[in-house]
Amino acid sequence: xxxxxxxxxxxxxxxxxxxxxxxxxxxxxxxxxxxxxxxxxxxxxxxxxxxxxxxxxxxxxxxxxxxxxxxxxxxxxxxxxxxxxxxxxxxxxxxxxxxxxxxxxxxxxxxxxxxxxxxxxxxxxxxxxxxxxxxxxxxxxxxxxxxxxxxxxxxxxxxxxxxxxxxxxxxxxxxxxxxxxxxxxxxxxxxxxxxxxxxxxxxxxxxxxxxxxxxxxxxxxxxxxxxxxxxxxxxxxxxxxxxxxxxxxxxxxxxxxxxxxxxxxxxxxxxxxxxxxxxxxxxxxxxxxxxxxxxxxxxxxxxxxxxxxxxxxxxxxxxxxxxxxxxxxxxxxxxxxxxxxxxxxxxxxxxx
Numbered sequence: 236x237x238x239x240x241x242x243x244x245x246x247x248x249x250x251x252x253x254x255x256x257x258x259x260x261x262x263x264x265x266x267x268x269x270x271x272x273x274x275x276x277x278x279x280x281x282x283x284x285x286x287x288x289x290x291x292x293x294x295x296x297x298x299x300x301x302x303x304x305x306x307x308x309x310x311x312x313x314x315x316x317x318x319x320x321x322x323x324x325x326x327x328x329x330x331x332x333x334x335x336x337x338x339x340x341x342x343x344x345x346x347x348x349x350x351x352x353x354x355x356x357x358x359x360x361x362x363x364x365x366x367x368x369x370x371x372x373x374x375x376x377x378x379x380x381x382x383x384x385x386x387x388x389x390x391x392x393x394x395x396x397x398x399x400x401x402x403x404x405x406x407x408x409x410x411x412x413x414x415x416x417x418x419x420x421x422x423x424x425x426x427x428x429x430x431x432x433x434x435x436x437x438x439x440x441x442x443x444x445x446x447x448x449x450x451x452x453x454x455x456x457x458x459x460x461x462x463x464x465x466x467x468x469x470x471x472x473x474x475x476x477x478x479x480x481x482x483x484x485x486x487x488x489x490x491x492x493x494x495x496x497x498x499x500x501x502x503x504x505x506x507x508x509x510x511x512x513x514x515x516x517x518x519x520x521x522x523x524x525x526x527x528x529x530x531x532x533x534x535x536x537x538x539x540x541x542x543x544x545x546x547x548x549x550x551x552x553x554x555x556x557x558x559x560x561x562x563x564x565x566x567x568x569x570x571x572x573x574x575x576x577x578x579x580x581x582x583x584x585x586x587x
Contacts, residue, residue, distance in 0.1 A: 363386065388422060486517050487516070536569065562581050
């Protein structure tokens, strides 16, 4: 099958960063995912507390520059920490700090820190109190934790950083707070995504501007060669697409399989994203690795408005893919196009 048959999908879908605190401490899924391990000898608890401090400090020191490369060690440490009695107990300062970060109380954050809580404590998913506060779009608590020495660039078990959490929430205030505190705008999570890609997926135009202004690489690619623009196009995020274009995103770049942002948008999105890409200079006749053009993809998968927009932009209807199929041939698989006046137009323009 050709590329127009298969379609393109965002490999990062489902990797939605979110620090949550559902459940109860007794069930082992309370705030911060802190497991309540009861009945352990006091000596074991003290050993656990020593290891907790040692491993956490080491993680913070070594995780600044390359979170993905350090992932195996971080995963081991997180699993170890989750099994230790050092993080047990609903009344522990660390647990209280997670609860305060979750509830949005700067006063409770200060109280937990005064009681000896580790501002960079990790839960069983490798998340910190700062990640909890960011996930709640709580700028006041974020500022309190940053002022107390919260590590800005540490990632969780999936190498998702606080800035990436902010990007997934489209919160520009929190994002700028983290950036001003030294957040790495080009860090990658375990799937290869950057904060800019995550913001593009969630239509965070204001966050995208903040990231670009702070030096985020607008054309950096993930493991499949996709850029933030392609990811925004895949999710039909018109505001994000326009903002990325304003930030000089490469419109005709290609991902794995030779797919461009226009091809990705053509397979199922509304006309606004397609039109924005065309106005920015997207090549409507560029073929993917299998010879499929945006017109072929739209004719097979999309509706009349998108097909019309691509035709009006100068798409050549008689181009063929590697199986010898034209856009009109692809339209036969699409009830929204086949049998309409638009289908006749797909047959009617001579190859130029």
